[in-house]
Amino acid sequence: MFLTTDDGNIGDNVTQALEDGWRTWTGFGLALAIAVGVALAVMVVVSIALSLIGRRGRWAAELHARTRWPFRTTLLVIALLIASIALPVGQSLRDGVHHTLGIALIASAAWLLTRVFLFFVDSGTKRYQRHGVDSFSSRKMRTQLQIIRRLVVAVIVIFAVGAILMTFESVRAVGASVLASAGVASIVAGLAAQSILGNLFAGVQLAFSEAIRVGDIVVVQGEYGKIREITLSYVVLEVWDQRTLVLPCTYFTTTPFENWTKLGRALMGTVFFDLDWRVDVDALRAEVDRLLATTDLWDGVGSGVVVTDASGGMLQVRVMVSAADADKLWSLRCLVREHLASWVRREHPDALPLQRVRMDGPTGGEGDSADAMNARDLTGPGAALPARSYG
Numbered sequence: 568m569f570l571t572t573d574d575g576n577i578g579d580n581v582t583q584a585l586e587d588g589w590r591t592w593t594g595f596g597l598a599l600a601i602a603v604g605v606a607l608a609v610m611v612v613v614s615i616a617l618s619l620i621g622r623r624g625r626w627a628a629e630l631h632a633r634t635r636w637p638f639r640t641t642l643l644v645i646a647l648l649i650a651s652i653a654l655p656v657g658q659s660l661r662d663g664v665h666h667t668l669g670i671a672l673i674a675s676a677a678w679l680l681t682r683v684f685l686f687f688v689d690s691g692t693k694r695y696q697r698h699g700v701d702s703f704s705s706r707k708m709r710t711q712l713q714i715i716r717r718l719v720v721a722v723i724v725i726f727a728v729g730a731i732l733m734t735f736e737s738v739r740a741v742g743a744s745v746l747a748s749a750g751v752a753s754i755v756a757g758l759a760a761q762s763i764l765g766n767l768f769a770g771v772q773l774a775f776s777e778a779i780r781v782g783d784i785v786v787v788q789g790e791y792g793k794i795r796e797i798t799l800s801y802v803v804l805e806v807w808d809q810r811t812l813v814l815p816c817t818y819f820t821t822t823p824f825e826n827w828t829k830l831g832r833a834l835m836g837t838v839f840f841d842l843d844w845r846v847d848v849d850a851l852r853a854e855v856d857r858l859l860a861t862t863d864l865w866d867g868v869g870s871g872v873v874v875t876d877a878s879g880g881m882l883q884v885r886v887m888v889s890a891a892d893a894d895k896l897w898s899l900r901c902l903v904r905e906h907l908a909s910w911v912r913r914e915h916p917d918a919l920p921l922q923r924v925r926m927d928g929p930t931g932g933e934g935d936s937a938d939a940m941n942a943r944d945l946t947g948p949g950a951a952l953p954a955r956s957y958g
Contacts, residue, residue: 591655598653602646610639626690633686637679644672670731677727681720688716710781710797714774717799769816770799779819779826784893786825787814793893807897827893835869836896838886838904842911846882846918848874851907854914855886858906864899866891881920 614631621628648668654661692712732738773779774797783794787804790812796803802819804812827834852872859865868889876883886903890896911918 591653595650595653595655599647599650602650603643606642606646609642613638629690630683630686634679634682637675637682641672641675641679644668644675648672666734669734673727673730673734677723681723684719684723685716688712688719710777710779711774713781713797714770714799718771721799766800766816769820770797773797773802773816773819783829784827786827787812787818791897834891834893834896835887835889836900838888838900838907839875840884840886840907840911841881841920842884842918843920844877844880844882846884846911847915848872848884850915851884851911854907854910855888855903858903859888862899862902864890864895864902866895880922 614635617627617631621631648665651661651664651668654664656664692709779785779794779797779802781794781797785792785794785804790804790806792804792806792812794802795805795811797816800816802814802816804814806812855870855872859870866889869887870889871887873885873887874882875885886907888896888899888903890899
């Protein structure tokens with residue numbers, strides 16, 4: 568309890584006297600020197616501590632490199648804000664300086680918070696990248712961290728801008744009137760930003776539903792490619808011929824598409840050949856086994872050669888191969904197709920696809936001898952092969 572006199576409260580008088588004593592240019596200079604000195608001391612201590620920790624772990628050095636300038640800026644703004652209390656100017660000018668430094672403090676604090684958050688997110692991304700870009704868990708976590716990174720940064724920026732705007736009296740008055748009519752405002756804003764909000768929620772849904780992940784191989788609109796980036800509004804697809812296809816996030820939540828690496832397993836691919844009935848399937852099967860044993864594209868999981876159809880005078884032969892990922896599977900299928908086509912031409916030309924036609928000559932005379940010759944030809948090894956007859 569303060570002692571009082573007829574002139575008023577002694578405690579208030581002492582406080583006012585102290586403030587008046589500091590609010591001189593000398594007092595302001597002294598307060599500024601003390602505040603900045605303390606801020607510099609804190610900077611040095613934190614820097615030394617992180618340097619010592621960085622000798623045992625690289626994370627401390629990376630954290631220091633990322634947060635050095637926003638941390639220093641925040642400390643200096645705090646020091647100036649404290650020292651400005653002793654600024655020997657009018658109350659209105661002092662309030663303006665406090666307001667400006669308050670805005671700077673909000674901005675620098677948001678900058679520092681963003682840097683710290685990005686450090687932890689990028690550290691997690693690097694840790695999962697060590698497992699390989701095509702690892703199931705790696706692609707899953709990279710996708711989710713990528714979306715979380717953009718979402719949290721956007722939230723921090725929005726809150727920082729909102730906090731800065733709320734420091735103005737006029738903006739607070741407008742905010743109160745908007746809150747009073749929040750129902751109408753929300754409906755109008757929802758209708759105006761329907762597509763933006765739809766893509767935003769679709770991006771978050773893609774990240775956590777695992778429908779697609781960064782590095783997945785997909786077929787979209789007939790285009791084969793790899794997912795390179797997933798943002799809050801669009802997905803970047805790198806097509807096999809180095810083109811880039813950019814699609815809104817809502818496309819992947821409303822339109823069917825193929826995801827070849829959804830389950831993170833080895834892939835099976837097929838190559839089809841239409842060959843003559845005289846093809847030696849056993850020799851073809853042995854040649855496929857020999858080819859797969861000489862290439863690193865095959866993962867050794869599965870292979871096979873079977874006849875899947877026999878119509879139209881042709882045998883349809885299916886060659887099945889497997890690979891560790893979609894890129895290797897594509898290259899392996901091309902290799903098998905090229906090699907077997909060359910092998911059939913070189914080693915088994917009788918297996919090349921052809922169309923047999925039997926010409927029936929007129930009856931009597933020379934036609935009889937032609938028919939007899941055709942009959943003799945059709946009694947050989949190829950007599951049972953399919954043929955078309957033309958009169």
